[in-house]
Amino acid sequence: MKILWAPWRMAYIRRFSSGNSSKCFLCEAARGKSDEESLIVFRGENCFVIMNRFPYNNGHLMVAPYRHVGSILDLREEESAEIMKLLRLSVKALGEEYRPDGYNIGLNLGRVAGAGLADHIHFHVVPRWAGDTNFMPVISETKVIPEGLEETWRRLKSRFSRLRV
Ligand SMILES: [Zn+2]
Secondary structure (H helix, E strand, O other), X not given: OOOOOOOOOOOOOOOOOOOOOOOOHHHHHHHOOOHHHHOEEEEOOOEEEEEXXXXXXXXXXXXXXXXXXXXXXXXXXXXXXXXXXXHHHHHHHHHHHHOOOEEEEEEOOOHHHOOOOOOOOOEEEEEEOOOHHHOOOOOOOOOXXXXXXXXXXXXXXXXXXOOOO
């Protein structure tokens, strides 16, 4: 296994699990005062883009509506449209800032499908680089991320602010 530089050294990152739905981290982040603390990189009209605090890869983003809804069937038309817009914006921002070779974009709908937070839908945008699975086992609790979250937030926040869809 390759050893990568990791700012917090060998941190064992536990995957987010929401045992109690009363505390929804997406709602909390959206309501929060500090986008830097909650890792929100872009706020749209109906939806927002937030970094995954437990990323599968550097630059792992999530696009979610502000409204606490659990299914794509509950989305309003303007939310649906904006989600697609923000997914495209995310690909653009990550592309310009990190030049990945590809992306995984997707939604886990329902807990059995792997949704850690089942009742507030969010689309994942995971940038991929050729060979990244060599050192990033997909089904593992341990992740080594080459850049600190704060640094990634600064880069993406500023990149998003300069983009137009
Ligand atoms: Zn929520």
